[in-house]
Amino acid sequence: MAPERWDDDDLLFEDLAEALRATAPLAQEIAEHAEDALSWQTIDEDLLQAILTFDSSLEPAAETRSDPAESRVLVFTSAPLSMELEVLHDEVVGQILPASAGEIHIETSDGAEYHLSVSESGFFELPSLPAGAIRLRCDTATGRVVTDWVQL
CATH class of the missing domain: 2.60.40 (Immunoglobulin-like)
Structure with a gap:
């Protein structure tokens, strides 16, 4: 992924898509942790x-x-x-x-x-x-x- 590829919009979008695919498992894990934290209904009692x-x-x-x-x-x-x-x-x-x-x-x-x-x-x-x-x-x-x- 060289900056010279980014002069072409199609190549830039391909590189961005590849970068996002590489982080998708991490993004999914972060989303699951966030959902768990927000769904903790008994936080006051548990703490x-x-x-x-x-x-x-x-x-x-x-x-x-x-x-x-x-x-x-x-x-x-x-x-x-x-x-x-x-x-x-x-x-x-x-x-x-x-x-x-x-x-x-x-x-x-x-x-x-x-x-x-x-x-x-x-x-x-x-x-x-x-x-x-x-x-x-x-x-x-x-x-x-x-x-x-x-x-x-």
Whole structure:
């Protein structure tokens, strides 16, 4: 592809067509990546996903007088909020940290959804839920926290 060929429009267009054919696979790959990025519908939740940083059921049983099976503690950590859950025999209670009022959206593995309010102190109690995994999303003035799916 010498510049002297480009004095002829037909030769110039042939050279341009050849150059474009050579980059077509790269252009297609770039277009696919762009489409994937634009179709990422859950970006806010995925970026705010809290990580399960502690699960008492995975810890060695401590030697205490109480039955270790009586409760389970889960801690989900993210920035700027964290969520702690305590799973008791007949209820699940939790707290948002730092403490503030908010709303909790609960999703169950069977597709049911529940909503509840969080007190100013950040405390809440989950309603009776069907068996299966759940995911919680809490919105406060400070921010949003979304937990991993967890089997209670």
